[in-house]
Amino acid sequence: MRVLVVSTPVGWLGSGLGGGVELTAASLVAGLLQRGHAVTVLAGAPSQLPAGCDAARLWCEGGVSQPSWQHCGREAAVQIPAEALLGHLWRRALAEQAGFDVLINLGYDWLPLWLTPHTSTPLAHLVSMGSVSTAMDAVIAEIARSHPQHLAFHTASQASDFDLAGAPRLVGNGFDLDRYQFQPNADAVLGWAGRIAPEKGLEDAAAVAARLQRPLWIWGVREDEAYARWVEASVPTGTLEWRGFLPTERLQQELGRCAVLLNTPKWNEAYGNVVVEAMACGVPVATYARGGPGELVQEGVNGCLAPPEDREALAAAVERAWQIPRHQPRAWAECHCSRSAFAERIEDWLNAVLAEPPCEGT
Template identity: 30%
Template sequence: MRIAILGHVRQRIAQPFAGGMESHCWHLAAGLQARGHDVILFASGDSDARFTIDPVLPIHYEATFPWAEHRGSAPLIAHLDGGYEAACDRIAAGGFDVVHNNSLHRFPLEPRQTAAVPTVTSLHVPPYDALHWFVRASAVPTHRLTVTSAGQLAAWWPEGAPPQASVLHNGIDPALWPFVGQGDGSAAWCGRMTPNKGPHLAAQAARIAGMPLTLFGPIEDPDYWHAEVAPLLDGTIRYGGHLDGAALAAEIGRASVFVFTPCWDEPFGLVAVEAMACGLPVAAFDMGAAREVIGEAGCFAPAGDVPALAKAIIAARALPRHLPRQRVERAFTRDIWLDRCEALYRDVATTRPSLAA
């Protein structure tokens, strides 16, 4: 199939990944290419050059619109609208069989766009005002909508999801996250350094549990980092940097437990699945999709309860390491995910007006 992948342009689609959305888009493009599809990645022009890129914007927008200026910025909105409008026009004229939309932008959701090219939209976030109405109005025969967890499905459609919407769990390549049979007694945390990811709470809980902790990931919110996280760093709580996939997998695999601290309705939790593939049981706040994703491979604490999370860290460390790896192999592999993507593409492609007439 000839497939357009329309990405989010806040960050580059390249390693080291800024977050789960960038990882999702990169592995989607790479996986579909490996399966023989003709893939064009519509993303920022500074994304990974191994892909054929049709730039939505010349460079990712954080390069010109700093993190603190995102919300309600009229120049940024105009910048994005111009880029996505032109990209949607090129996709409509590009002879694509399907577009997989990961953009979180309203233009690709419009019925005139999905009528031009059958579309699969993956929603990576809980419902929010700027996109909510457009998503709900976009459930038409030429459009399939996916979310990453059952909880997220209920959040977007509390009255019941339309037939065009379904759960599509994210998947990883287990070979990229090698299983390690024994940890070194430490804990690991990974994610963007922002308040809604809660690294400061992970550090506090690890200190109570008496377990060394290494934090990995990009410092997205410098003010938060300097005020809440950096003061907690010492001999046992350390920052390991923002690493590419292979280096991060090696570091995570050495630990004995992974700490997962969503402070919002996390739709999935890709970092937890990556750690589980390495054999790490997870100590997590019971929020968002955490329990749905982690299941028997972890121990849970009420959201925001640091002393309870410390107890969960100690309890999770005692779980057999084969449990998390087996859960990933059973439910969250890249092949399972790509098989489902291809099934969605075939399904929605049959709705082309020329075929349905």
């Protein structure tokens, strides 16, 4: 297949602003290339393709980054700023669509979903978030009725947020596990990784680390500086160690030194990439039983679970997870989250998209 992958307009590839979509994009592109498909990536300038994606073409467009739906109210209207990167990406995609067999949208945005029945080349959407907006819920439900094969989700927990016409297409996610070194021994530290923003719940991880009197290493873009300072002030000095936003090679080296990774989302996380990244290094995970991470973590196998917002239970989950043999999380990641398996699931999905008959009037 000739595939055009349209990235998130929230940030450029390599910036970290796109969150887990950036890692998903890298795995999807590299995996499809390995399976013999011709892939072009359309993303915001100054994007760069990560390792494993060198054979793909990269087209970059300028423009104003799109505000994330995570930071808008549930009843907020659809926003498209002047000179929006979102508009520039999809103007280019529409102009170039005749050169491709299928278009893949990785952005969680109203415009490309609305475009689905209006393109001449099939347009498929890998939905990257759970429900955060009435407007997005409505357009996803509309496409689920008119073009059900054109939607895919990472997990059943995520898909359950939406009003779908039938059983969801679940594709999980994939990782180049060769880039993650198994580390059989750990330092007496806890880890946390993600965008530093309120919906990620860092304050809960900080409180648990303080309760257990263990240092907490933190990786990620400080998206909300005031929030980061508030979290730091909420625990004793020295509890938190800010490690920055790191490329995969450096992140996995540091992450693998942790005894346990804490994952504390305040919302229905679609998947939980960092959960699998930790497991790939041999690090068990303590997380809330919510969303994708709650689906990925198997109690006593690769981590431990706690009821959402229950810090005391999360602290107990950390202590249980600390006892899990580190080969178990790595083995689970190898079995369920390889890039090759993800690419095969994506290919099966795209074949179903291409086989879906057009709806009347489209």
